[in-house]
Amino acid sequence: xxxxxxxxxxxxxxxxxxxxxxxxxxxxxxxxxxxxxxxxxxxxxxxxxxxxxxxxxxxxxxxxxxxxxxxxxxxxxxxxxxxxxxxxxxxxxxxxxxxxxxxxxxxxxxxxxxxxxxxxxxxxxxxxxxxxxxxxxxxxxxxxxxxxxxxxxxxxxxxxxxxxxxxxxxxxxxxxxxxxxxxxxxxxxxxxxxxxxxxxxxxxxxxxxxxxxxxxxxxxxxxxxxxxxxxxxxxxxxxxxxxxxxxxxxxxxxxxxxxxxxxxxxxxxxxxxxxxxxxxxxxxxxxxxxxxxxxxxxxxxxxxxxxxxxxxxxxxxx
Numbered sequence: 301x302x303x304x305x306x307x308x309x310x311x312x313x314x315x316x317x318x319x320x321x322x323x324x325x326x327x328x329x330x331x332x333x334x335x336x337x338x339x340x341x342x343x344x345x346x347x348x349x350x351x352x353x354x355x356x357x358x359x360x361x362x363x364x365x366x367x368x369x370x371x372x373x374x375x376x377x378x379x380x381x382x383x384x385x386x387x388x389x390x391x392x393x394x395x396x397x398x399x400x401x402x403x404x405x406x407x408x409x410x411x412x413x414x415x416x417x418x419x420x421x422x423x424x425x426x427x428x429x430x431x432x433x434x435x436x437x438x439x440x441x442x443x444x445x446x447x448x449x450x451x452x453x454x455x456x457x458x459x460x461x462x463x464x465x466x467x468x469x470x471x472x473x474x475x476x477x478x479x480x481x482x483x484x485x486x487x488x489x490x491x492x493x494x495x496x497x498x499x500x501x502x503x504x505x506x507x508x509x510x511x512x513x514x515x516x517x518x519x520x521x522x523x524x525x526x527x528x529x530x531x532x533x534x535x536x537x538x539x540x541x542x543x544x545x546x547x548x549x550x551x552x553x554x555x556x557x558x559x560x561x562x563x564x565x566x567x568x569x570x571x572x573x574x575x576x577x578x579x580x581x582x583x584x585x586x587x588x589x590x591x592x593x594x595x596x597x598x599x600x601x602x603x604x605x606x607x608x609x610x611x612x613x614x615x616x617x618x
Contacts, residue, residue, distance in 0.1 A: 330541070330614035331442040335434050335603035343372070343430035344422050344492070344594045353418035355457065359390050362454055365413050366393045369429065369452045373397045376437040378450075385470045392454040394467045399439045400617070403446040405481045407616050408571075409435060409609070410468060410562050411488040412456030422594045423584055425456070427492030431606045438610050444617035446483070456562055468562035472569035482566070484530055484616045485573035489561035491519065491605045492597035493584040502582045504556040508549075516583035518545035519605050522575040524559075525552055530572050537615035538608030544601055546608060557582065576609060 352361035373380045383394040411428030415421030436450050453467030460466050494517050501516040523531035531548045538546040553559045566573035581587040
């Protein structure tokens with residue numbers, strides 16, 4: 301009986317270690333950067349307050365948002381292209397840019413710019429797009445050794461979520477047709493909500509509270525069961541570059557929340573991908589409501605997320 305209990309304890313410990321990906325070493329530090337908190341705030345306000353509802357029923361506003369993203373990317377010194385696709389007789393756009401040298405492999409970073417209904421969508425997902433735009437500025441100033449593609453997607457939200465009509469699914473399919481080798485894809489999905497109050501962090505299963513903080517004051521790196529190494533590499537780089545705590549999870553897609561963003565489109569296409577997130581509705585009680593507004597986000601810690609993502613991109617590019 302004792303041996304059986306010890307064996308069970310070992311299996312539980314091994315499963316927990318695989319799930320949370322403990323990091324015992326540090327990445328070699330890359331270039332030190334200083335994300336602009338005021339720029340992040342300005343981008344979130346523009347997207348959530350000034351450009352109108354960003355849901356699929358307002359395609360004219362989505363076009364305005366795509367134009368805003370394009371203008372800011374070009375302002376960072378990037379060459380920008382658009383990927384147009386048609387859904388229900390309407391045209392929608394992904395906005396793409398390539399940074400760094402042309403290489404056989406590529407790192408992709410993406411964020412969706414549409415919202416769920418005619419709502420502000422500040423955290424979901426103006427925060428991710430703001431992070432993408434600031435990342436573009438930093439990567440233009442400090443190019444990585446391999447090519448990095450930044451993509452802003454349309455149509456991540458329902459009714460198109462988990463369908464081939466998502467902008468990210470369109471992009472992933474194009475990468476296959478173009479023969480692009482994707483070293484890794486990072487999805488920025490809600491990166492602006494943080495809370496130091498005990499009990500502010502919730503989980504899809506109660507057992508997870510044994511392994512993660514009860515305070516929603518960290519950023520999460522989320523991967524599937526087959527990508528433990530990638531998750532560990534991204535988390536290691538983020539922890540080395542930023543003071544913001546970074547935790548991770550590798551779990552099957554049946555766990556609620558694991559595949560709830562654009563990274564799932566790349567999994568479906570056979571590419572390695574992770575989600576970087578503040579855990580969405582497991583922390584942000586304003587998720588998909590009119591209260592998800594720009595004034596409720598933490599731009600200092602958003603900047604720390606961008607700092608960590610920049611380091612992860614450089615680590616992946618080495």
